[in-house]
Each structure stands twice: as structure tokens, then as C-alpha cells.
Amino acid sequence: MEKSDNLITIAVTGLNAIDSPGPGIAVIRALRDGLPKPVRIIGLSYETLEPGIYMHDVVDKTYQVPYPAAGSEALLRRLQYIHEKENLQLIIPNFDAELHNFIKLGPVLKTMGIATFLPTQAQFDVRDKINLFRFGEQQGLTVPKDKIITSIAELNSCEAALGFPLVVKGKFYDAVVAYTMEQAQKAFYKLSAKWGFPIIVQEFIDGTEINIAVLGDGKGNAISIIPMRKLYITDKGKAWAGITLEDDKLVKVANDFVKATNWKGGCELEIMRTKKDELYIMEINPRFPAWIYLTAAAGQNQPAALARMAMGESQPVYTDYEVGKIFIRYSWDHITDINEFHQISGMGEL
Amino acid sequence: MYLKKNIATSESGFIFNPSTGDSYALNPVAIEILQLLKQGTAPAALKENILAIYEVDPMRLEQDLEDFMNQLKEANLLEN
Numbered sequence: 300m301e302k303s304d305n306l307i308t309i310a311v312t313g314l315n316a317i318d319s320p321g322p323g324i325a326v327i328r329a330l331r332d333g334l335p336k337p338v339r340i341i342g343l344s345y346e347t348l349e350p351g352i353y354m355h356d357v358v359d360k361t362y363q364v365p366y367p368a369a370g371s372e373a374l375l376r377r378l379q380y381i382h383e384k385e386n387l388q389l390i391i392p393n394f395d396a397e398l399h400n401f402i403k404l405g406p407v408l409k410t411m412g413i414a415t416f417l418p419t420q421a422q423f424d425v426r427d428k429i430n431l432f433r434f435g436e437q438q439g440l441t442v443p444k445d446k447i448i449t450s451i452a453e454l455n456s457c458e459a460a461l462g463f464p465l466v467v468k469g470k471f472y473d474a475v476v477a478y479t480m481e482q483a484q485k486a487f488y489k490l491s492a493k494w495g496f497p498i499i500v501q502e503f504i505d506g507t508e509i510n511i512a513v514l515g516d517g518k519g520n521a522i523s524i525i526p527m528r529k530l531y532i533t534d535k536g537k538a539w540a541g542i543t544l545e546d547d548k549l550v551k552v553a554n555d556f557v558k559a560t561n562w563k564g565g566c567e568l569e570i571m572r573t574k575k576d577e578l579y580i581m582e583i584n585p586r587f588p589a590w591i592y593l594t595a596a597a598g599q600n601q602p603a604a605l606a607r608m609a610m611g612e613s614q615p616v617y618t619d620y621e622v623g624k625i626f627i628r629y630s631w632d633h634i635t636d637i638n639e640f641h642q643i644s645g646m647g648e649l
Numbered sequence: 650m651y652l653k654k655n656i657a658t659s660e661s662g663f664i665f666n667p668s669t670g671d672s673y674a675l676n677p678v679a680i681e682i683l684q685l686l687k688q689g690t691a692p693a694a695l696k697e698n699i700l701a702i703y704e705v706d707p708m709r710l711e712q713d714l715e716d717f718m719n720q721l722k723e724a725n726l727l728e729n
Contacts, residue, residue, distance in 0.1 A: 528670035
């Protein structure tokens, strides 16, 4: 694909618009809405049934990429091939597990003419579940107590320190609220089998779940902060509907995090508000959330702002947004043809 | 006690608390009371106002009003 001044070519991952959705489709929707030029979207997929691969009005062309476990060299080789064909200008990765490789490749990609706008490895590590409590203590942010464990026997000490119920969390994803030792043990085996070690065991905090989508400029400024309360939560804990909120305390927590880390790129703060109005940071996801299009709908298009900053344009700090804006997710049976499935399965591109 | 400044209300009796995302629906009398609260009407004047419009026993009004104010407080809609 020839480079054109009138076309921006952006590669995006996270095309798995499933019941626990990746953010890719929402990111693409926001980019198409918010950038002044036509956008050519190159999907980067891991699985052959990621819905975005087949949504041709959303994703122009998709290439399979190697799983994160294959390492950054394998990813680079694949990206070189894709770049040769597509002339990528920007890559927006959207999975926690792949970010390490993209962060590592950032300088090489830059020499190839491909921009990224990602946190540094140090920024990425500091908010990792394993380090979050210590980080919170250092920065005066309220984080539930936790214990990082690698063996089932250590669950006993968790019971003593945290009591029941407690939350058993996988290294990358998934969390189970356990009310008994038996439930905790079951969750330990399930999550360690799926995501490996360590397992994070966290104090249970009861309250209202609020998420905050944040875009940091890497210099300590939060370009955009949009808090959202989950109105409908699926059995996987995902927001199926949510509403934008106006609350200075929530904005302050997000600002404090960005200042403390000089966060660069998108992220999501998962907050629990207790009945006493305490705000606990439960988790910090190092990328845009799947509900990111709500930021665009509310007047602060975070993916488009990230794209502008990544390509060297100035981006003023957003101040206003629409409060009470609601998203409601829905399912749709997209129809495709076996030939398309063969194409992506056999050739690795569609 | 006053309604928090950021609470959004509609003429049809819909209340939205932008800090929490909670919303509530009011009946017609509650809508009138809420309008008076928004105007900063003092409790005594508020009662007089309602008594002037509705045929209601003052004691009953007193109780219902207290209940309503407690509900607003419980819903975190009033200034502390």
C-alpha cells in the first residue's frame, strides 16, 4: 500500500469482540470517528474466530500475528512483513499480555517509521497486580491488601491476614471471590492452570464498581479522564452497560496516578467505592478498556487523541465531557463465508 | 437541608446523581417538594406551600416529609 498524505494507516489488536471483549473494535470506531483523515485499519489477530477479522466495514485487512509467548523477535518479523505491504504509521496494541513485546519493540518500530504511544516497561510494571499494593502505599493511593502466592499451602496465611471472603486473581486476567477455603483452593488451581504463577490473593472490598478511562501524555499530564459506573455487569464481571459520572474525587485519583507514574498512553483504573465513600484502586489495566468508545461519545475521544499525540501533534488537555452518557453493549450474529475462514486460517491474512 | 448543586432533575420527576450514576423517579407531590428544595425554600415555608395546595393533615405531611427527606439523604442527594 502506497503511503498517502490523505490516509492514516493504523494497526490495532484486540479484535475479539466476544462476551469478554477486547478493546480493538471500540478503539477503531473511535479512531474512524475522531481523526480528520480517512483511516485504513489493519487488524492484528491471534485467533481465527476473532469477530473483527470478518467485519470488513470496521477492519480493512487483518493479519495473524504470533502469540506473545513466541517473543518479540517473532513479532518483529511478522510486523516487518505487514509493514512492507501496508506502510503502517501507528500501532495500537490492546492486550495486557502482548504489551511487553510491543514496548520492547518500540524503538525499532520507530526507526521503521511506525509510531506507538505506550508506557515504559517501568511504568507498565509498577501498576502490575503483583506490585500494586506496594505502589499504592508509596504514592498514598488506597489499594486493597494482598498476598502474592505461588503454592496452595500459602492460602492458609492469606486466610489469617485477609479473612474471608477474599479475591483470588490470575496473573493477567480473571478473578474469583472465594467465601471458603475450598472455593479459594479451587480458584487457585483454575487460575494458575490458565494464567500461570503467581496468584494474587486480595482483600475483598464491597461497594460500587466504577471504571475510569485515562489517557496520559507521558509527562505527568492526564489528557483525558472519563469515569464510568457499571450499570449492568455480566457473570464475567464485564460492564454490559455503563454511564459517565462527574466526581472530582474520581478525577483526582486518576490524576494522582498519572502524576505518580508519568503514564504514557491509555489505561483503565478499576475502582471500588465503599458505602463510606472510600475509593479503592482494585486494578490498573495498562491499555484502553473495551468501553472506550464511550469516551468519544462523551466528548473526549481518547483513541483519536492518542493517535494525534503518537504522530507528533499537540493535544490539549480535555476539560469537559457529557455526564450521564450511557453505553449499552449488544450481541450481533455476524455472517461470513467458509472461504473467509479458510483464508485467515490458511494464509494468515484476510 | 438543600439538594446538592450537581443533581440533575427533570420536570417529569426524574433525578440523576452524576456522582454515583443513580437515578430515581418521583411522584407528582415529590416533584413539587423537590422544586421547592431546589429554590432553597426553608422547611416551614415548604410545609405551608404544600398545605396550601393539598388537603392534607399537617401531622401526616410532617411525617411524609420527614420520610422523603430521609430517603433523599439516604440516596446521598442532599448537602451535608
